[in-house]
Structure formats: C-alpha cells, structure tokens
Amino acid sequence: MPAEDDDILELDEIxxxxxxxxxxxxxxxxxxxxxxxxxxxxxxxxSEATCQKLWNAIPDSYKGSISYxxxxxxxxxxxxxxxxxSVGKETGQTAHMERWNNTLRQWNARYVRKTLSxxxxxxxxxxxxxxxxxxxxxxxxxxxx
Numbered sequence: 001m002p003a004e005d006d007d008i009l010e011l012d013e014i015x016x017x018x019x020x021x022x023x024x025x026x027x028x029x030x031x032x033x034x035x036x037x038x039x040x041x042x043x044x045x046x047s048e049a050t051c052q053k054l055w056n057a058i059p060d061s062y063k064g065s066i067s068y069x070x071x072x073x074x075x076x077x078x079x080x081x082x083x084x085x086s087v088g089k090e091t092g093q094t095a096h097m098e099r100w101n102n103t104l105r106q107w108n109a110r111y112v113r114k115t116l117s118x119x120x121x122x123x124x125x126x127x128x129x130x131x132x133x134x135x136x137x138x139x140x141x142x143x144x145x
Contacts, residue, residue, distance in 0.1 A: 001032070001141060003032070003039075004034065007032050007034055007062060008032070008033040008034070008066045009030045009033070009058070009062060009065050009066070009068070010067070010068050010069070010094045011029070011031075011054070011068065011069035011075060011079075012028075012069065012070065012097040012101060013027065013028045013029070013046060014026070014029075014104065014105075014111060015046075018120070018125050019118065019119070019120050019121075024046075025044070025045075025125060026044060026045055026050065027043050027111075028041060028042045028044070028050060028051065029054075029097065030057075030058055031096055031100055035140060036100075036140050037141065038100070038133050038136065038137055039059060039062050040054055040058040040062075041054070041057065041129075043126055047074065051072075051075060054078075055079060064083065065083065067083060067084045067085070068085055068093040069084070069087075069094065070086065070089070070094065071086045072086075100136075107132065108128065108132050110125060110128060
C-alpha cells in the first residue's frame with residue numbers, strides 16, 4: 001500500500017539459524033502501523049551495517065515517517081534522530097511488530113526458538129522468509145481494499 005503522511009513504522013529484529021544454531025540469521029523488519037504490512041526487511045547479522053541495509057530498503061515515501069524500535073544501538077545510529085525513538089515493550093509502540101513476530105513463529109517453524117525445523121542452506125531460508133512476507137502482505141492488502 002502507498003505511504004501516507006501520518007504513517008508510523010515499527011522496527012524489530014528476530015533471529016533464526018541455518019544448519020546450526022551458532023549460524024544465526026537475523027531478520028530485520030519494518031511494519032507500517034496503519035496497513036500492518038511489512039514495508040522493508042533484511043536478513044543478515046545483528047550489526048549496524050545490516051541496520052543500514054534495512055534503512056536503505058525502506059521506500060523513500062516512508063523515510064519521513066515516525067519510527068519506533070527497541071533500544072538496540074544500531075537503530076539510533078542509522079535512523080534519523082528527528083523521526084526515530086527507541087522505546088521499551090511496555091509502551092506498546094512496537095506492539096504490532098511484536099505481534100507480527102509471533103505470527104511469523106506460528107506459521108514458519110524456522111523462526112521458533114526451540115525447533116527441529118531449519119534450513120540447511122541460506123538460499124532456502126531467505127526464500128521461505130520472502131515467500132512468507134509476500135503472502136502476508138498480499139493478505140493484508142486484500143483485507144484493506
């Protein structure tokens with residue numbers, strides 16, 4: 001869905017792994033509070049460089065939006081101080097993102113914390129994640145329209 005002037009983004013990261021638990025893969029996501037759609041995502045490590053990739057993946061029309069995240073330092077270093085705020089979960093400002101993380105865990109066993117389901121190759125891990133996000137966004141768009 002196209003961005004609107006008063007849109008708010010919620011940001012978070014969630015981990016999974018490929019082949020072994022020591023090979024962690026972090027899924028960084030930005031969700032639009034109004035549409036509940038994922039507007040950008042990146043899979044990588046938990047570094048500032050990956051956070052920068054998330055910022056670069058956000059469509060320009062959303063870059064002026066207010067955004068909320070947890071207190072992970074990378075967000076404060078990458079996202080503009082004028083529009084970004086780090087908050088705790090108790091504020092409810094990232095509730096939609098946390099709910100989306102739970103939906104991801106319920107529908108995709110690769111993201112369950114203690115699981116027997118995992119990808120053996122990064123290509124398939126990324127492919128399954130992308131497919132889930134595309135299907136999720138299409139479903140949300142059909143509910144809004």
